[in-house]
Amino acid sequence: MKKDSTNKRLSVLYLPRWYPHRYDPMMGLFIERHGLSVLPHADISVLYVHDDEKLTKRSYEIVTSKEGLFTVRVYFKKSMIKPRFLANLINLYRFFRSHISGFKIIKNEYSKPDLLHVHVLTRCGIIALIYKIFTGVPYAITEHWTRYLPNTDSYYGGLRKWLTRIVVKHAGAVMPVTANLRDAMIAKGLKNKNYIVIPNVVDVEKFKPAPKVYDPNKKSLVHLSCFTDKQKNISGILRIMKKLSEKRDDFFLKLIGDGEDFIAMKSMSDELGLTGKFVEFTGLKEGEALVELLNQADLMIMFSNYENLPVVILESYSCGVPVISTRVGGIHEHLNDTLGRLTEPGNEDQFLEAIEEFLDNPKEYQSAKIREYALNNFSNEIIGNSIYNVYIELIAS
Numbered sequence: 001m002k003k004d005s006t007n008k009r010l011s012v013l014y015l016p017r018w019y020p021h022r023y024d025p026m027m028g029l030f031i032e033r034h035g036l037s038v039l040p041h042a043d044i045s046v047l048y049v050h051d052d053e054k055l056t057k058r059s060y061e062i063v064t065s066k067e068g069l070f071t072v073r074v075y076f077k078k079s080m081i082k083p084r085f086l087a088n089l090i091n092l093y094r095f096f097r098s099h100i101s102g103f104k105i106i107k108n109e110y111s112k113p114d115l116l117h118v119h120v121l122t123r124c125g126i127i128a129l130i131y132k133i134f135t136g137v138p139y140a141i142t143e144h145w146t147r148y149l150p151n152t153d154s155y156y157g158g159l160r161k162w163l164t165r166i167v168v169k170h171a172g173a174v175m176p177v178t179a180n181l182r183d184a185m186i187a188k189g190l191k192n193k194n195y196i197v198i199p200n201v202v203d204v205e206k207f208k209p210a211p212k213v214y215d216p217n218k219k220s221l222v223h224l225s226c227f228t229d230k231q232k233n234i235s236g237i238l239r240i241m242k243k244l245s246e247k248r249d250d251f252f253l254k255l256i257g258d259g260e261d262f263i264a265m266k267s268m269s270d271e272l273g274l275t276g277k278f279v280e281f282t283g284l285k286e287g288e289a290l291v292e293l294l295n296q297a298d299l300m301i302m303f304s305n306y307e308n309l310p311v312v313i314l315e316s317y318s319c320g321v322p323v324i325s326t327r328v329g330g331i332h333e334h335l336n337d338t339l340g341r342l343t344e345p346g347n348e349d350q351f352l353e354a355i356e357e358f359l360d361n362p363k364e365y366q367s368a369k370i371r372e373y374a375l376n377n378f379s380n381e382i383i384g385n386s387i388y389n390v391y392i393e394l395i396a397s
Contacts, residue, residue, distance in 0.1 A: 013106060036069065132170065146307065202374055208295065219362060223254075224312040234255065256290070304328055
């Protein structure tokens with residue numbers, strides 16, 4: 001699908017560190033949605049590189065997709081040799097070599113980029129900086145990672161920090177998804193004169209309210225996450241559900257997703273006597289199955305220890321569903337009394353109280369107003385225009 005040479009549309013190449021791939025279709029899905037939101041205005045291609053322990057017959061495998069965004073996925077064989085530092089060097093070499101191969105395919109089969117857009121630092125940012133040095137093509141950065149937040153303690157290493165500062169400094173624009181993340185990055189010494197906060201995007205035509213078709217005597221609560229308990233505090237949710245079940249039975253919680261602590265959380269729920277009666281583990285859901293679970297919910301709950309701005313909150317708004325969440329990351333920037341309630345992180349009694357207040361007064365929230373907020377702040381049109389305007393400013397400058 002070589003782009004028409006007479007086409008004057010801006011050509012932008014995405015370099016994401018996270019992106020949907022053969023082993024995890026949900027990884028970085030919000031990055032793909034960013035690209036799709038800009039597609040009406042510009043030609044977007046994607047180059048994603050992934051290390052693959054299961055790749056045995058050859059060192060590299062390239063998969064090209066022309067549906068939606070023109071995407072080249074390069075899988076390289078992950079070295080597991082000893083000593084570990086040698087394996088790390090080999091994998092780093094293969095990572096950069098994979099990008100070189102991918103660049104050639106995109107240039108030959110699609111178009112030469114006018115602009116690079118890095119999603120998630122630092123390695124992809126180094127590639128964009130090198131490309132800028134040799135070609136003069138500018139780059140922008142969108143950051144989603146929680147590692148810069150004070151309570152995550154995952155942004156470390158002198159070389160990493162030095163390289164990240166250089167990459168951020170030379171970017172044409174840095175677009176964190178929340179003001180809280182912007183401030184955290186600046187506090188880490190990541191200086192840039194053009195920070196612009198642009199949140200994640202929601203397909204408001206897909207995620208929308210629907211008539212409820214379940215037992216009206218039980219309110220449907222949902223929680224969607226990657227099942228990493230350290231971050232999402234699902235164990236805290238289960239303890240809260242146990243306390244709530246001892247007081248009333250007019251609710252049912254569906255835990256949606258899969259991940260490293262799924263089995264442990266399922267076992268905990270079994271031990272608390274919640275599974276089946278008050279709690280269901282649905283496993284990973286996507287597409288229409290996920291939409292149905294959200295638009296049939298009465299309340300979304302998030303009890304995280306740290307976050308940026310989870311897309312699932314925005315998807316809930318689009319379905320007209322209120323949210324109860326802890327006040328972490330940038331969530332408070334888009335959660336007011338019209339949309340739900342904020343509680344302090346780790347405070348199980350306060351979170352329990354908030355859920356009880358909702359169950360006692362479910363009509364306090366107006367679905368139409370909640371959805372209107374999503375339409376005005378997170379739609380493809382709003383986010384796509386915002387990102388495209390940044391692109392135009394960078395090209396013009």
